[in-house]
Amino acid sequence: MRIGDVIEVNDRMQSGYSYRLSAPVGEVRSEGFQPHYAPKEMLSMGVFEGKYCNDCTAELPADWFEAARIADRPDASLNFFGVKSRQPLAVWREKGWIYGPDPRGWFQWYCRYYLGRRLPEIDAIQMGRWRAFARHAGQVRANCYPGDVFCRPRQRQALLQWSHDAMI
Numbered sequence: 001m002r003i004g005d006v007i008e009v010n011d012r013m014q015s016g017y018s019y020r021l022s023a024p025v026g027e028v029r030s031e032g033f034q035p036h037y038a039p040k041e042m043l044s045m046g047v048f049e050g051k052y053c054n055d056c057t058a059e060l061p062a063d064w065f066e067a068a069r070i071a072d073r074p075d076a077s078l079n080f081f082g083v084k085s086r087q088p089l090a091v092w093r094e095k096g097w098i099y100g101p102d103p104r105g106w107f108q109w110y111c112r113y114y115l116g117r118r119l120p121e122i123d124a125i126q127m128g129r130w131r132a133f134a135r136h137a138g139q140v141r142a143n144c145y146p147g148d149v150f151c152r153p154r155q156r157q158a159l160l161q162w163s164h165d166a167m168i
Contacts, residue, residue, distance in 0.1 A: 001025055001115055001116065003021055003022060003023065004021065004022075005020070006018050006020050006021075007021065007059055008059075009056075009059050010058070011058070011059065012055045013055075013103045013104060017101055019101075019112065019117045020117070021115060021117060022116060022117070023116040025114065025116055028110075028113060028114055033127040033130060033131070035163035035164075036163055036164055036165040037160065037163045038114060039107070039111045039114050040064040040068075042160060042163065043064055043065065043069070043070070044067040044068055044069065045080040045160060046069040046078045046079045047069075047079065047080070047107070047157075047161045048079075048107070049071070049074035049075050049076050049078055049079055049084065050069050050070045050075050050078035050079075051071055051072075051074040051075070052070075052104070052107060053104065053107075053108065053111070054070050054071075056111075060115075079157050080156075080157060080160055081150075081153040081154075081157040081160075083154050083157055084154075085153075085154045085155075085158050085161070086161070089104065089105065092105050097129075099126065100119060100121075100122035100125075101119075102122075106129060106162065109122065109126045110126070110163060113126070130162060130163070130164075133158075133159070133162045133164060136155045136158060136159055136164070137164055137168055139152070140152050140155055140156060140159070140168055141168060149167055
């Protein structure tokens with residue numbers, strides 16, 4: 001994938017949507033936005049109980065799925081920390097946490113941003129949400145001994161799913 005490429009999206013949740021890549025793949029770090037993991041890493045470590053973007057394989061790079069921990073049904077054992085730590089998409093919609101053209105939420109936005117799609121207004125909202133999620137890292141630091149990665153596994157799983165350092 002290169003700058004200028006147009007990505008066509010046709011999956012179970014979105015069809016007829018397309019976007020143009022306007023930044024190099026992987027160029028995501030900016031002031032106030034420093035994700036710790038790339039989407040490919042997150043998928044291989046185990047996020048969203050293996051049930052998130054299984055039908056998006058045509059949109060996303062094939063190598064992202066080579067080691068991805070995915071399943072036909074949600075399976076918390078596939079998560080890196082082996083715990084359930086997600087809410088159904090219906091809850092996200094109900095709370096107004098879905099923004100712009102990304103019906104699956106933050107991680108879908110992050111995948112598209114990582115690939116090089118830029119939507120300044122939506123990007124600003126999602127980066128702000130990512131920054132706000134850092135409060136969970138503070139709670140882990142305040143309540144866990146350094147190096148005890150089994151302390152607060154739900155919060156650590158959630159940090160991973162938001163591309164924050166889950167091993168703090």
